[in-house]
Amino acid sequence: MSGEKEGIYEKYLELQEELESFKDNLQTWTGSLDELSEIEKAFGTNELCGKTILDIGTYGIKPLYIALKYKPKKIIGINDEFPDSDAAKIEQKSKLFLETDIKFYDCSFFNKVKLKEIKDREDINEFDFVLLSKTLHHLRSGECIAEKRDPEHVCNEDEECCIYEFDEKKIFKLLLGLGKRLIVYEYFISGEDIDKEKGRGGYFTINEWKKIFKHLASASNYKAELIQPSKCSIDHKNLENVYSKLRQVDCICFYVEKKEK
Numbered sequence: 001m002s003g004e005k006e007g008i009y010e011k012y013l014e015l016q017e018e019l020e021s022f023k024d025n026l027q028t029w030t031g032s033l034d035e036l037s038e039i040e041k042a043f044g045t046n047e048l049c050g051k052t053i054l055d056i057g058t059y060g061i062k063p064l065y066i067a068l069k070y071k072p073k074k075i076i077g078i079n080d081e082f083p084d085s086d087a088a089k090i091e092q093k094s095k096l097f098l099e100t101d102i103k104f105y106d107c108s109f110f111n112k113v114k115l116k117e118i119k120d121r122e123d124i125n126e127f128d129f130v131l132l133s134k135t136l137h138h139l140r141s142g143e144c145i146a147e148k149r150d151p152e153h154v155c156n157e158d159e160e161c162c163i164y165e166f167d168e169k170k171i172f173k174l175l176l177g178l179g180k181r182l183i184v185y186e187y188f189i190s191g192e193d194i195d196k197e198k199g200r201g202g203y204f205t206i207n208e209w210k211k212i213f214k215h216l217a218s219a220s221n222y223k224a225e226l227i228q229p230s231k232c233s234i235d236h237k238n239l240e241n242v243y244s245k246l247r248q249v250d251c252i253c254f255y256v257e258k259k260e261k
Helices: 003-043 061-070 084-094 112-121 168-176 206-218 239-246
Strands: 052-056 074-079 101-106 127-133 179-187 222-228 251-258
Touching (some): 003 179, 052 061, 127 168, 168 206, 168 251, 206 222, 206 239
Parallel strands (some): 127 179
Antiparallel strands (some): 179 251
16 A cells, blocks of 8 residues: 555544544434433422532533522532533533523542531532432442452452442431432443443342332331333332343332431
8 A cells, every 4th residue: 555545544534533533422412412312301390499419420411401400509529420521611611601600529439538628618418419320330339249240250460350338328428418408319220331430330230129119118207109111110019020021121210318307
């Protein structure tokens, strides 16, 4: 191949890669709209004006949509991989056309010290809403359970093939310590989790979902309600009905809040 043809081919590959990047970005925006059609039902759309929201695992898109439509007082987004340049750009541009104060921080949910500093800086003791969209399964923190799925699994030092256990009792307690109502939107699919890092991540199995819902139904201080695929209370009376729906959908949405004493 001549040098000129090689240059054309390399340019073609660069443009093809750029096009794929544009497609991915567009899918992120349109995908967020699909998720919000269910998530907004869990918010209770008449209750958002003047409220505060913590978006855990944010990509910066849903806060913009929510702010445009419902005008909450403040939305704080955290993600332990959120580029500072992107955060600053969205924050600055959003001030030109939004009434909602939007801030983004590079912060892990498990970094309690930094999370407290953010709450203090934003003068928020407790958020009205905590949103986890396709993020709950990344809050795995226990021992590796990959060998339960594959007897030949061996834990490597990088833990890329590991899957940590999800401690539903611990995680929901921490989440509801941050806000009054927790809203969860999650994929319900099999296969590889492309966002998985070390042992964190890995989509929940049906048995893991059953453990989660059983815990929510058993906790005397929680009220939980399934939104998608159909609306019903998550309690002992409806548990079997909830379980039966799991195999029929590719995403679920529910909310959990602390019961009033």
